[in-house]
Amino acid sequence: MSDFTTPSFLNRADAALADPILKIAVERTAGTAEAKRAIAIDAFPDFEAARTRAAAIKDHVIAHLGPYLEQFEASAIAAGAQVHWAQTADEACQIVMNICKAAGAKSVARSKSMLGEEIGLPHALEEAGIGRVETDLAEHIIQLADERPSHIIWPAMHKTREQVSALFKAKHRTPHEEETIAAMAQSARRELRAKMLGADVGISGANFLIADTGAVCTVTNEGNAELSLVPPRVHIVTAGIEKIVPSMPHAIPMLRMLARSATGAALTQYTTFYTGPRRSGDRDGPEEMHIVLVDNGRTKMREEGLADMLRCIRCGACMNHCVVFRQIGGHAYGGTYPGPMGAVLTPALDGLASNRDLAHACTLNGKCQEVCPVKIPLPTLLKGWREKSWREGLEPTSMRAGLGLWAWVATRPALYRLGTGLAIRAIRLLGRKGWIASLPLAGGWTRYRDLPKPAAQSFMTQYQREQRK
Incomplete structure (x- = not known):
């Protein structure tokens, strides 16, 4: 425990x-x-x-x-x-x-x-x-x-x-x-x-x-x-x-x-x-x-949609290839099992309310599933914990409000493009030699690593320009 x-x-x-x-x-x-x-x-x-x-x-x-x-x-x-x-x-x-x-x-x-x-x-x-x-x-x-x-x-x-x-x-x-x-x-x-x-x-x-x-x-x-x-x-x-x-x-x-x-x-x-x-x-x-x-x-895991996790043969390959585990080690996960497998197992063993952050720590890049010898769909199971956390109201009010605001803007394409353009210009002003060492509201990232300076135009703008050629 x-x-x-x-x-x-x-x-x-x-x-x-x-x-x-x-x-x-x-x-x-x-x-x-x-x-x-x-x-x-x-x-x-x-x-x-x-x-x-x-x-x-x-x-x-x-x-x-x-x-x-x-x-x-x-x-x-x-x-x-x-x-x-x-x-x-x-x-x-x-x-x-x-x-x-x-x-x-x-x-x-x-x-x-x-x-x-x-x-x-x-x-x-x-x-x-x-x-x-x-x-x-x-x-x-x-x-x-x-x-x-x-x-x-x-x-x-x-x-x-x-x-x-x-x-x-x-x-x-x-x-x-x-x-x-x-x-x-x-x-x-x-x-x-x-x-x-x-x-x-x-x-x-x-x-x-x-x-x-x-x-x-x-x-x-x-x-x-x-x-x-x-x-x-x-x-x-x-x-x-x-x-x-x-x-x-x-x-x-x-x-x-x-x-x-x-x-x-x-x-x-x-x-x-x-x-x-x-x-x-x-x-x-x-x-x-x-x-x-x-x-x-x-038995409860089998009955509640986590049967795939019971395939696990405890080889550790998922954590050896996990970009998050490689940065923070095993103790940060808090439970008996660290890494991607732990992010799935710990909420099942110790409760989701006190371990909801584990699923959010995953980048969902899929490397863990790619190397798993028994093909456990770890990213899918982690997304399942995220969805359950949202349904049960465990996400912080700030996150729910922020996602609600993002969804409101994202469903208005013209406003979304305007906001994206302004954000790119503002962020580029903080760049030095291709990198951003400090960014408001992103201290958790920039405290230990640099953030690449974004391109001058968004991906969609660049894509549309290429299509017109």
């Missing part, structure tokens, strides 16, 4: 734009991700056909969610797992706390899970007095800094290498001495390894749930899921109900889309399927496996 009720999105975005270090950190990671994805897609000639198939798989499951969830439950129970159902975030956390208490857990190793962040699981563990270690390297950084993730794949992308180095030196028992990435990674390994292996309970999310086998799939780049989920006595999975796929032949093409879209790799380094707890004859594995299936508004 969002805990960024104050300050507002506009104030958070303003602060982010004023932070030059943030822009450097975000651009380093997002820019690299964009370039690597492009190479991976160029090497995958059937990518468009694969996108169509992936979207069709997700649409089929969403349309038949009930039967597939029932099949998954039966298959998971047959494999020895225990399945729990949670309607809300609070209910999901309470189920997890009850399992931990029954196990006598004093320490928990957690593999990165945005669903866990969504339901507030880190806070719930803290309130219950259960020690928590985040085993993903980026999540470890976030935990040390006492911050929230700023990206769903790279939670610490807002921090530079230099900031991470300073943090490790301040927080690690045996910090690195050399200023290299390898030395910093080794420092984190020393800090985390014993805690992973000694945890009483391992908690993970799920990238996919396989209906016909009851298997849970996790995808990581570091192998931290395997180390934090296999040694503990109890493995708890928290997963959104939309993570279901019918079978392994459906999971494999989804994995191919996920890896290429998220990191530009053909396949992620560690892709693991867990099917029940340890069986007789197994050399390792937990004694108990619990799977908590979480709704938390997903």
Whole structure:
């Protein structure tokens, strides 16, 4: 749940734009991700056909969610797992706390899970007095800094290498001495390894749930899921109900889309399927496996026109290519999920009234939809939130009055052309060397960037002149 009720999105975005270090950190990671994805897609000639198939798989499951969830439950129970159902975030956390208490857990190793962040699981563990270690390297950084993730794949992308180095030196028992990435990674390994292996309970999310086998799939780049989920006595999975796929032949093409879209790799380094707890004859594995299936508004989304958003496989491609995210980073969005996907999900999860600005932050350039591996029409969904905000009277009076005035002028072509001509002349007077550094009523734009000086004539005037030639 969002805990960024104050300050507002506009104030958070303003602060982010004023932070030059943030822009450097975000651009380093997002820019690299964009370039690597492009190479991976160029090497995958059937990518468009694969996108169509992936979207069709997700649409089929969403349309038949009930039967597939029932099949998954039966298959998971047959494999020895225990399945729990949670309607809300609070209910999901309470189920997890009850399992931990029954196990006598004093320490928990957690593999990165945005669903866990969504339901507030880190806070719930803290309130219950259960020690928590985040085993993903980026999540470890976030935990040390006492911050929230700023990206769903790279939670610490807002921090530079230099900031991470300073943090490790301040927080690690045996910090690195050399200023290299390898030395910093080794420092984190020393800090985390014993805690992973000694945890009483391992908690993970799920990238996919396989209906016909009851298997849970996790995808990581570091192998931290395997180390934090296999040694503990109890493995708890928290997963959104939309993570279901019918079978392994459906999971494999989804994995191919996920890896290429998220990191530009053909396949992620560690892709693991867990099917029940340890069986007789197994050399390792937990004694108990619990799977908590979480709704938390997903059924409502399906019923209220947001079913397309349930296709999302959490690859992060939409935010890596978003011109707004690349300027303000993830924390400015305020909720669990940043970027274009967050601008759609946060109003659904936390309410539109307190998050209406998110949809207005989008330029609607369509890049997010273009790169989405499951073809989610993000701009259309964002326009839907704008329309709902208008219908429900959530837009400020100043905006409604301003748009009303614009509509009145726009429906009078002669007056509109006269106003446009006068505005162009007035704005050009503020230009210097082709740019406008300051513009009345546009300080939010010109405070951090220059505005191009407009042409001497409007587009329509230039077009009509060309037509007469």
